[in-house]
Amino acid sequence: MFKEDIEGFRVLLNELSFSKLEDSLMGKPFSEMEDILYRLAYNPETDESNLLVYTFLQQTLYKKETSIIHLSISRLMGFILNHIDKAESIGLFHGLRAAELDPDNLDIKEYLIYYNHIPEKLLNDDDAIKLALEVIKLRPESKVAHITLSKTNFSH
Amino acid sequence: MIKILNVGHGWGKVVANGAETEVRSIMSKVLQEGVEMPYGNVAMGSGSKIMTYNGEIVQVVTNQVGGKTVVSNAWVITDPAYKWQALKILSNIK
Numbered sequence: 001m002f003k004e005d006i007e008g009f010r011v012l013l014n015e016l017s018f019s020k021l022e023d024s025l026m027g028k029p030f031s032e033m034e035d036i037l038y039r040l041a042y043n044p045e046t047d048e049s050n051l052l053v054y055t056f057l058q059q060t061l062y063k064k065e066t067s068i069i070h071l072s073i074s075r076l077m078g079f080i081l082n083h084i085d086k087a088e089s090i091g092l093f094h095g096l097r098a099a100e101l102d103p104d105n106l107d108i109k110e111y112l113i114y115y116n117h118i119p120e121k122l123l124n125d126d127d128a129i130k131l132a133l134e135v136i137k138l139r140p141e142s143k144v145a146h147i148t149l150s151k152t153n154f155s156h
Numbered sequence: 157m158i159k160i161l162n163v164g165h166g167w168g169k170v171v172a173n174g175a176e177t178e179v180r181s182i183m184s185k186v187l188q189e190g191v192e193m194p195y196g197n198v199a200m201g202s203g204s205k206i207m208t209y210n211g212e213i214v215q216v217v218t219n220q221v222g223g224k225t226v227v228s229n230a231w232v233i234t235d236p237a238y239k240w241q242a243l244k245i246l247s248n249i250k
Contacts, residue, residue, distance in 0.1 A: 038221045075200065079219040079228040083160075110197040117195065117238060119164045119231045143194030151237040 006039060013040055013052050018059050034072055042080045049081055054090075067102035070094045071111070078114065088115070092122045109135050110144050117148075125151055166232030170210040182209055183230050186216045193245055206233070206242045213242045 012021040025033045041053035057073045071094070077084075078091025092115045099108045109131045115121075116128030123131075132148035139145070160183075161167065161176060171178040190205030193215065201220035206213055217229040233239045 035221075035223060042221055042226070044221060044224055044226045075219070079202070079217075080221060080226075082228060107197045107200065111200055111202075114196040114202070117235075118229060119162070119166065119234065121235075144196065147194060147238065147241045150241055151235075153237070 006036065009036055010040055010050075013050065013056060016052075018056050021056060022060065030068065037072075038076060038080050041076055049084070051081065051084070054081070065101070067098040067105070067108070070098035070101065071108060074098060074111075088118065088120060088122055091115075106135050106139050106142075110139075110142060113144055113148050160227075160230050165230070166212070166234050169212045169232050169234075170214065179230075182214055183216050183227060185209070186214050186230070187218070187227070190214075190216065191245055193242055206246065208246060213239060213246070215242065 009021060009024065012018075012024065025036065028036075037053050037057065040050055042049050054073065054076060057069060057076065061069050061073075074091045074093075074095035076091070077087040077094065081087045082091065092112075095108065095112050095115070099105070099112060102108060112123060113128050113131055113135075115123035116125065128148050129151055132142075132145040135142045135145040136149065161179060167179050170182065186205050186207040186209070190207040193204050193206045195204035195215075195217060196202030202217065203219075203225075204215055204217045206215045208214075213233045215231055215233050216227055218225050219228045220226075233242055
């Protein structure tokens with residue numbers, strides 16, 4: 001990704017030209033678009049954050065609510081902008097909605113278990129174990145699910 | 157970094173006053189010398205490393221941002237089940 005490309009996207013984002021930004025990103029594979037947006041949200045070289053990416057993604061949800069956008073917002077808030085107070089709760093909210101919209105997606109279930117591993121334990125043990133059981137039924141090799149299920153040996 | 161330093165992340169167990177410089181140094185050490193512990197969904201670019209430090213186990217979580225691996229969280233493991241799993245990995249118990 002060229003620096004000047006990122007700068008162009010950043011200008012559009014900062015001047016709230018969301019339609020133009022969307023047009024510029026359209027046609028790219030989703031993972032590339034997500035990479036660009038995450039890079040705009042957080043610059044690891046300067047440690048700068050930009051919450052406008054959250055607003056931009058929210059705006060795409062207004063047009064069409066999809067699991068993939070909810071998941072993208074969830075990862076944005078849960079992993080990338082999680083230094084902002086309550087961002088992880090927003091991440092969990094969007095992750096749960098992604099799971100509601102795509103209930104058979106095991107990747108999302110594995111991902112959600114993250115919210116039980118963090119010290120804040122935004123996802124309680126019972127819900128994490130329930131998710132782990134759902135995952136392990138169809139993905140018996142899931143290490144994250146196995147680790148989570150070990151909680152049953154420690155509970156009560 | 158402010159979030160990582162939260163009291164709930166348990167740094168007081170391994171460094172006096174949870175000083176930021178020391179925490180940064182520990183995190184760097186874990187990334188360089190730590191052992192991988194399964195975390196989140198690998199396909200989404202999540203990973204974590206663990207290491208024993210001052211008698212406790214520190215976990216550092218990374219994710220991909222624009223093709224770069226960045227630290228997204230870190231803590232001293234206090235949950236007994238996760239601590240046991242981390243100990244098993246560190247001791248290489250099957």
